[in-house]
Amino acid sequence: MIAEHDDDAPLVLLANFASPVPARLDASEAVREWSAQAPRKIWLARPGDVLVSPVPLPEDFLRYAGLLLGLPHDTVEVVVVPDLPGTGMPQAIRHHGLGENLMSLARRHPGTRLLPIVLDGASVALAAELGIQVFPFASGRPGADVLSTVDRLNTKTGFRAVAQARGIRMPEGRVCRGGELPDAVARMVSRFGRVVVKADRSAGGLGMRFVSRHGPAVGAERDGTGLWVVERCVRHTKEVSVQCVVEAAGPQVVFSGEILTRDGSFTGYRSPLRDVPPGTIAELEGWGLALGQHLAAHGYAGPYGIDALLGADGTLYATESNVRRTATTTPQAMVTRLSHAAKRPTPAWLIAKRTTRASHTFSQAVQRLHATGLAYDPAHGEGVVLYTGSATGPGTHWRYAVLGHDRPRIEELESELAAALDLVDL
Numbered sequence: 464m465i466a467e468h469d470d471d472a473p474l475v476l477l478a479n480f481a482s483p484v485p486a487r488l489d490a491s492e493a494v495r496e497w498s499a500q501a502p503r504k505i506w507l508a509r510p511g512d513v514l515v516s517p518v519p520l521p522e523d524f525l526r527y528a529g530l531l532l533g534l535p536h537d538t539v540e541v542v543v544v545p546d547l548p549g550t551g552m553p554q555a556i557r558h559h560g561l562g563e564n565l566m567s568l569a570r571r572h573p574g575t576r577l578l579p580i581v582l583d584g585a586s587v588a589l590a591a592e593l594g595i596q597v598f599p600f601a602s603g604r605p606g607a608d609v610l611s612t613v614d615r616l617n618t619k620t621g622f623r624a625v626a627q628a629r630g631i632r633m634p635e636g637r638v639c640r641g642g643e644l645p646d647a648v649a650r651m652v653s654r655f656g657r658v659v660v661k662a663d664r665s666a667g668g669l670g671m672r673f674v675s676r677h678g679p680a681v682g683a684e685r686d687g688t689g690l691w692v693v694e695r696c697v698r699h700t701k702e703v704s705v706q707c708v709v710e711a712a713g714p715q716v717v718f719s720g721e722i723l724t725r726d727g728s729f730t731g732y733r734s735p736l737r738d739v740p741p742g743t744i745a746e747l748e749g750w751g752l753a754l755g756q757h758l759a760a761h762g763y764a765g766p767y768g769i770d771a772l773l774g775a776d777g778t779l780y781a782t783e784s785n786v787r788r789t790a791t792t793t794p795q796a797m798v799t800r801l802s803h804a805a806k807r808p809t810p811a812w813l814i815a816k817r818t819t820r821a822s823h824t825f826s827q828a829v830q831r832l833h834a835t836g837l838a839y840d841p842a843h844g845e846g847v848v849l850y851t852g853s854a855t856g857p858g859t860h861w862r863y864a865v866l867g868h869d870r871p872r873i874e875e876l877e878s879e880l881a882a883a884l885d886l887v888d889l
Contacts (some may be wrong), residue, residue: 641684714755731815807844
C-alpha cells in the first residue's frame with residue numbers, strides 16, 4: 464500500500480491538479496476535468512486532516528464516504544480553492560486570500576505535514592509559508608534535485624533518457640521540436656506505417672494523436688520550440704502499468720494492472736494483472752524497481768509508476784512514467800482501506816468511467832445500489848463504490864470502483880451495475 468499516513472500526525476491534502484508538472488497550465492479544459500475529480504481525495508483522509516480542493520465536496524458524498532470509512536465527515540476540514548486559469552493551486556490560494564485560514568488549520572496539530580498530489584516547487588514553497596513539512600520526506604523539504612528529477616520524469620523525453628540508461632525497453636521513437644514535427648512524422652510514418660505523436664508534457668492521453676500513411680498530414684506546432692515525441696505505434700493486446708513507491712528502505716512494487724483506454728485516453732483500470740505470462744509481470748515490475756532506484760538516488764520519496772504496452776508478439780514496451788499520485792493510486796488506497804477493514808486484504812478490483820442514460824442524484828444512485836444488492840458490503844468485502852460522486856442526468860458520467868474476490872466476480876458485478884444505473888460505454 465502507498466501509505467499516506469505513517470503516524471497520527473494530520474496531513475494537509477493538497478489536491479493540486481493544477482500543476483505545471485503533468486501538463487501545461489494553459490490546458491485549461493483538461494485541468495478543469497482533472498480538478499472535478501478532487502472529491503476522491505477524501506478516501507485518503509483521517510480525522511484531523513485538511514483537504515484543499517479546487518471544487519466543493521457535496522454533503523451527501525461526504526456522508527457516504529465517511530460511513531464506508533468509519534470517518535465522521537466533520538472531522539476533516541475541507542477548504543475550497545477554485546482553480547485560477549493558467550496558474551497552480553498555491554497561487555490560487557494566495558489570489559483567493561485563503562493563506563491565513565489554511566495556516567491556522569495547518570497549525571492546529573503539532574507535526575501536521577503537507578501532502579501534495581503533485582510534488583512541484585510551488586507546493587514545497589507553500590509548505591514553507593505554512594510552516595510545515597512535506598510528506599513523506601524525512602528532511603521535510605525536498606531539494607532542487609528532487610524537484611528537477613520529478614519534473615523531468617513526468618515528461619516523455621525525460622523518461623526516454625532514463626529508460627535507455629536503465630535498460631527499459633521502449634518503442635522506437637524520435638524527439639523533435641514543434642517546428643520539426645511534420646518532417647519527423649513523415650519520416651517515421653514512412654518507416655512504420657502508423658505512429659503516435661505525443662506532447663512532451665502531457666497526461667491522461669491529452670493531445671495524443673495517431674497518424675498513418677493514409678491519414679491527414681501533421682502540421683508544425685505554433686510553439687515551434689516545444690518538444691514532441693513521435694513513436695512507432697505498437698500493435699498490442701493490453702495496456703498495463705506497475706505502480707510503486709520509494710520508501711526509506713528503497714523502492715517497492717505496490718500493485719500492477721491493466722489500463723483501460725479509449726482513443727488513448729484513460730477510462731479505467733483492473734487489478735491485479737491477469738492473463739499475461741509471469742515473465743511479463745516480472746519484467747514490468749523489474750522496470751518499476753529500476754526506475755525507483757534512479758528516483759531514490761536523487762532523493763525522491765513517494766509513489767510513481769510506469770505505463771507499458773504488451774505487444775501482439777508478447778514483447779513488453781514501456782511508454783511513460785508518472786512520478787506523482789495518479790488516477791489509480793487514490794482508488795487503490797481506498798480499496799486497501801476498505802478491504803483491510805473487512806479482513807479481506809487481497810481483492811480483485813476495477814475502476815471505470817461510463818456514461819449514464821438515466822437521471823439519478825447521487826443519493827438516489829446510492830439507494831439504487833442498496834436496492835439491487837450492489838452497494839459495497841463491508842461484511843463480505845465486495846460491491847460497488849461511487850468513489851468521486853457525480854453530477855447526474857443523461858449523458859453525464861459515473862466513476863465507480865468494483866471490489867470482489869476474483870476477476871469473474873468483479874466483471875459480474877460491473878455488468879449488474881450497468882443495468883442498475885443504465886450505463887453505456889463512453
